[in-house]
Amino acid sequence: MSRSERLLDLLQVLRRYRQPVSGRRLAEETGVSLRTLYRDIASLQAQGAHIEGEPGLGYVLKPGFMLPPMMFSEEEVEALVLGSRWVAKRGDNRLAVAAADALAKIASVLPPYLRESLDASPLLVGPRQPIPEGIDLGMLRKAIRGERKLDISYIDNDGHDSRRTIWPFALGFFEQVRVLVAWCELRQDFRHFRTDRINGALMSDQRYPRRRQALLKDWRAEQNAAPGAERG
Amino acid sequence: MSRSERLLDLLQVLRRYRQPVSGRRLAEETGVSLRTLYRDIASLQAQGAHIEGEPGLGYVLKPGFMLPPMMFSEEEVEALVLGSRWVAKRGDNRLAVAAADALAKIASVLPPYLRESLDASPLLVGPRQPIPEGIDLGMLRKAIRGERKLDISYIDNDGHDSRRTIWPFALGFFEQVRVLVAWCELRQDFRHFRTDRINGALMSDQRYPRRRQALLKDWRAEQNAAPGAERG
DNA sequence: ATACTGCTGACAAAAATTGTCAGCAGCCCG
DNA sequence: CGGGCTGCTGACAATTTTTGTCAGCAGTAT
Numbered sequence: 188m189s190r191s192e193r194l195l196d197l198l199q200v201l202r203r204y205r206q207p208v209s210g211r212r213l214a215e216e217t218g219v220s221l222r223t224l225y226r227d228i229a230s231l232q233a234q235g236a237h238i239e240g241e242p243g244l245g246y247v248l249k250p251g252f253m254l255p256p257m258m259f260s261e262e263e264v265e266a267l268v269l270g271s272r273w274v275a276k277r278g279d280n281r282l283a284v285a286a287a288d289a290l291a292k293i294a295s296v297l298p299p300y301l302r303e304s305l306d307a308s309p310l311l312v313g314p315r316q317p318i319p320e321g322i323d324l325g326m327l328r329k330a331i332r333g334e335r336k337l338d339i340s341y342i343d344n345d346g347h348d349s350r351r352t353i354w355p356f357a358l359g360f361f362e363q364v365r366v367l368v369a370w371c372e373l374r375q376d377f378r379h380f381r382t383d384r385i386n387g388a389l390m391s392d393q394r395y396p397r398r399r400q401a402l403l404k405d406w407r408a409e410q411n412a413a414p415g416a417e418r419g
Numbered sequence: 420m421s422r423s424e425r426l427l428d429l430l431q432v433l434r435r436y437r438q439p440v441s442g443r444r445l446a447e448e449t450g451v452s453l454r455t456l457y458r459d460i461a462s463l464q465a466q467g468a469h470i471e472g473e474p475g476l477g478y479v480l481k482p483g484f485m486l487p488p489m490m491f492s493e494e495e496v497e498a499l500v501l502g503s504r505w506v507a508k509r510g511d512n513r514l515a516v517a518a519a520d521a522l523a524k525i526a527s528v529l530p531p532y533l534r535e536s537l538d539a540s541p542l543l544v545g546p547r548q549p550i551p552e553g554i555d556l557g558m559l560r561k562a563i564r565g566e567r568k569l570d571i572s573y574i575d576n577d578g579h580d581s582r583r584t585i586w587p588f589a590l591g592f593f594e595q596v597r598v599l600v601a602w603c604e605l606r607q608d609f610r611h612f613r614t615d616r617i618n619g620a621l622m623s624d625q626r627y628p629r630r631r632q633a634l635l636k637d638w639r640a641e642q643n644a645a646p647g648a649e650r651g
Numbered sequence: 652a653t654a655c656t657g658c659t660g661a662c663a664a665a666a667a668t669t670g671t672c673a674g675c676a677g678c679c680c681g
Numbered sequence: 682c683g684g685g686c687t688g689c690t691g692a693c694a695a696t697t698t699t700t701g702t703c704a705g706c707a708g709t710a711t
Contacts, residue, residue, distance in 0.1 A: 189667090190699075191423060202530040209656070220701050225658065235490040243656045243709030251492045252533055257524055258467040260483040265560075266510065266518035270502020278498065286498035292489055298434040301484055303631070328497075421698090422668075441687070452670050457689065475678035475687045 193217055195255055197227055198236065198248070207245035261301065267293065268305050281325040326390065327367055327382070331355050334399050336391040337369070342384045353378070354395040356402040370395075370402055377406050425449055427487055429459055430468065430480070439477035493533065499525065500537050511614075513557040558622065559599055559614070563587050563631065568623040569601070574616045585610070586627040588634040602627070602634055609638050 188196070200216050201208065214224040228246065232238055237249035259267070271293075274286035294302060330337050340350050353369035359379070367385070371378040420428070432448050433440065446456040460478065464470055469481035491499070503525075506518035526534060562569050572582050585601035599617070603610040 199530070210658095211656090222659095222702075223700055226700085229658095234488055237490060240657055241709080242658085242707070243654095245656070251490060252496055252529065253488060253490045254486060254525070255528055256466055256485060256488055257528070258469060258483060258485045259521060259524070260517065262514060262517035262560075263521040263524075264484050266506045266514050267499060267503060267521050269510070269514070270504070270506040270518060271498060272502070273505050274498045274502040278501070282494060282498050282501070285492065285494035286502060289491060289495040289499050292491070292495075293486070296487060296489070297484065298431075328494075442689095443687090454671075454690095455669055458669085461689090472688055473678080474676070474689085475685095477687070 188218075193219065194227055194231055197224075198231065198253055201238065201246065201248040207241070207247050209245040210240070213246065264293075264297070264301060265305065279325075281323075281328075326388065327355060327358060330388075330390050331358065331399065334394050336393045336395050338389045338391065339380070340386040340388075341380055342386065348386070349373070352391075353380070354397070354402065356399040357406070358382075368406060370397075377409060420450075425451065426459055426463055429456075430463065430485055433470065433478065433480040439473070439479050441477040442472070445478065496525075496529070496533060497537065511557070513555075513560075558620065559587060559590060562620075562622045563590065568625045568627050570621045570623065571612070572618040572620075573612055574618065580618070581605070584623075585612070586629070586634065588631040589638070590614075600638060602629075609641060 197213065197217050200213060210224050210228070211221055213228075214221045217224065217227070219227070228238055228240065231253075234253075236253050237251055238246055239249060240246045268290065271286045271290045275283050275290065277283075278286060294305070297305070327337075329335075334354075334356075337353050337355050338350065339353060340348060342348050351371055351373040353367075353371050355367055355369040357368040359366040359368055367380045367382055369378060369380065370376075429445065429449050432445060442456050442460070443453055445460075446453045449456065449459070451459070460470055460472065463485075466485075468485050469483055470478055471481060472478045500522065503518045503522045507515050507522065509515075510518060526537075529537070559569075561567075567587075568584055569587050570582065570584050572580060574580050583603055583605040585599075585603050587599055587601040589600040590598070599612045599614055601610060601612065602608070
């Protein structure tokens with residue numbers, strides 16, 4: 188196995204563990220001596236991987252992802268850039284910043300002629316009215332990732348305020364509004380919550396009992412079976 | 420210079436040339452023997468680069484782009500995927516396919532936990548009504564890239580058909596309609612053409628006299644100065 | 652204090668990369 | 682047709698890089 192292959196392999200191994208792993212173990216898994224492993228880690232760090240090592244604990248790959256070298260066609264790059272621009276303009280603050288960052292990273296390595304071609308595909312987003320948000324979407328995404336229960340106060344269509352505990356598992360982007368998709372403990376059913384109507388939210392330490400994936404699957408099945416309107 | 424650095428360097432050199440380059444020349448530019456260059460080319464090809472070599476001519480890097488290894492944060496990956504999904508649903512056929520392909524490439528190298536997290540951020544595009552297109556957008560993009568004049572027949576707001584020669588330099592994406600931005604020889608001014616109203620188009624071999632970039636800059640300046648409505 | 656851990660330097664063995672030389676095949680032009 | 686380009690592959694020795702072993706220093710947890 189060549190050196191570069193082994194480095195990618197090491198990344199994969201690091202990703203598998205979510206907790207700190209000792210260098211010794213990593214060395215065994217990649218089939219290499221401990222000394223060489225230290226050198227490999229240094230190589231990856233030099234290439235930009237966010238690997239942290241602490242004495243007495245081990246190595247952790249900070250959340251994120253390193254893309255291996257990949258080939259994209261001209262149109263695929265265009266699609267990526269166009270999409271990122273849309274997110275940069277239409278996403279909530281955090282995601283918009285992330286999209287802009289990703290865009291900058293990609294643009295910095297594009298050859299001039301391709302960069303030109305991208306400047307010629309502007310995303311003309313119509314009205315640039317800021318979309319009001321009742322709540323920080325970053326926090327909602329965090330709750331989704333961690334599969335945490337959420338206590339929210341929500342204003343429904345009729346203007347009534349209600350408090351409920353929900354199991355959030357998806358965040359949707361319609362044209363103008365963003366919708367949090369969750370299981371509602373109050374109604375014992377799936378509900379969609381417009382994020383601009385969520386007044387406040389508190390993330391619980393408690394993990395909800397079902398897997399996010401399973402919830403998503405059920406919700407999708409229900410969507411396809413009986414596409415109904417948004418209910419309170 | 421390490422081997423991997425040299426390979427990236429070789430890609431850059433190949434990109435600079437738009438015409439076939441001989442291996443000998445590439446070897447000189449990367450400071451390596453001809454034999455090693457052949458080996459380097461083989462390495463790049465093995466990594467997925469679309470490099471073609473023809474006896475008697477030289478090497479050409481097929482249009483497209485190879486991304487070097489890059490680190491993205493979790494939210495940056497989310498932004499990329501969300502954007503690609505939007506393009507996959509809202510773009511015209513060709514671009515939609517390209518977005519789906521790019522998405523598949525990225526997904527194939529994502530670690531499982533990140534892939535899950537992405538499944539939890541579905542893009543819920545509202546009405547999935549197919550947007551009617553009068554003309555193949557791929558062809559329009561090709562004309563833009565090549566800075567070619569375009570003869571089109573266009574139906575304006577009042578339903579009147581007109582033929583004109585335009586210099587297309589940008590393609591815009593509003594919410595529901597796509598707009599070709601071009602210099603109109605008939606009006607001697609910038610005009611926007613809804614793509615669903617373009618009945619037919621013929622790409623000319625003739626290159627238009629101004630640079631696309633310059634047109635874009637002027638158009639933007641005009642946009643900012645006097646944001647007016649679409650005119651025929 | 653002990654046993655973990657990360658991290659760095661030195662040096663010889665092992666492995667990969669590289670250059671040189673050689674030869675074969677396809678394309679273009681006179 | 683031949684000659685001059687080009688891409689491409691094999692073999693082999695020289696060179697460079699990578700690797701393993703040994704050693705030592707520093708930080709953390711128990």
